Amino acid sequence: MLGAARHLAEAVPVRRPPAPAEDRRTGVVVLEDDDALREHILLPGLQDFGFDVVGAASAGGLYRAMLERGFDLAVLDIGLPDESGLSVVAHLRKVSPRMGVVMLTANRERDDQVRALSHGADAFLRKPVDIEVLALTLRNLAQRLAGVEASGPREPAAPAGRWRLQSDGWCLASPEGRVVPLTASERSVMRALDARRGHAVAREALIAALVQDVDAFDPHRLEMLMHRLRRKAAGIAGAGEALPLRAARGVGYLLAG
Template sequence: MNSIHAVKAPLRVLMLEDDELLRDRVLVPQLQRFGFDITAVGSAAELDRYTQAHWPDILILDVGLPDADGFELTCKLRAQMSDVGIVMLTGRNTTADRVRGLSEGADAYLTKPVDTDLLAATLYSVARRLRASQAQTQRHWRLDADDWCLLSPSGGMVALTKTEGRLLSKLLEKPNQAVSRDELIKALTANVYDFDPHRLDSLIHRLRKKAQRVLGVPLPLTAVHGEGYVFLLI
């Protein structure tokens, strides 16, 4: 029996590893047994497409990639995703490589072959550090773990309906970026053709009024003409 237990909400792990055999036959199934919600890609281009819509809790990155240098990619990702954990997993095991990986922004540097227990323990350790840091410094709008409450930067709380939670979850997947009306409607219903588009505007209007009433501050949810809506966290 594994000695590491999964937390209530599975950690979302995105793995970038171009060795298909190692990735799909060894690492992915073994990490799934530890309770991780894991997605695996084989190139930097695939990773870029995935992270346009979804941010994981932790990234696992190789150094030797078919279309990117892992060290440079780590530096770039750290600048883009300050709150995402990065674990480098590579065959390069010199002290200079370790120092460079950690200096470029990795939270941990492991070498292949890696014991799966050690990898899992490292992922949980990184997640604990990140969550502790976020709890101390978090000063932005966010949803609770179950999307039932919206939390304000000052610590206020607004209870949400299921529909409101779905709407805000979609908007907060891409903060500070316009989310199209079509994307938002798809998040609200499976029957998009039967959905009255005016319901979206009414829902957002009610949500703004609720936040203002409960918290006494405006909700930073803004319409973008011709595109959709954006939730501003800056």
């Protein structure tokens, strides 16, 4: 059965018509046999960071998913019920050489890392994996595969030494090109602020970018989101690179120009 699925996966995958660059989400397939980890942590977590994610519980499930569509990236567990994740990545290298592959394992042994990378994996992360770290690893890998030159977690420096959103809005780049991956909520707020850079944006307008029912939204959640954005940016920023996200008293917030 697995052999048949493998054979079919070698056919050209069915692809949907390309979406506009700004709307197209990077396609990721997650191969993880732990149902709770896959369905309740990895899939919703990566979806929140803007990826178009499909899950599979076995190697056979992965190959069947590849029949339905093409994927840009794969996240693979090493220990699987029907086939080693190491043989899966070796197979993917043959049938989809342009697919980026990140391996996951709960094993702390160095040998797993060496074997995964030698089989063709692009990156290796240990469980329990931080979703933000995984999202940034996938973003960097997608950029590199798309031909964006980078040195570590960087992209070309922002113009005139300022922070900016990447073209698809899912990452925030510092003046030195360091990258912060954004969740769906953070992306919505940053796009609203960036559209009126240098001008105060009312709290109500920012909340409206997050939810439909503005009156049912707790304003403290907006304050917490802004605090989290500043903290995330500070975690990757160099000296003198603080994100110019400021509170406008009595109005809302502004992103300085």
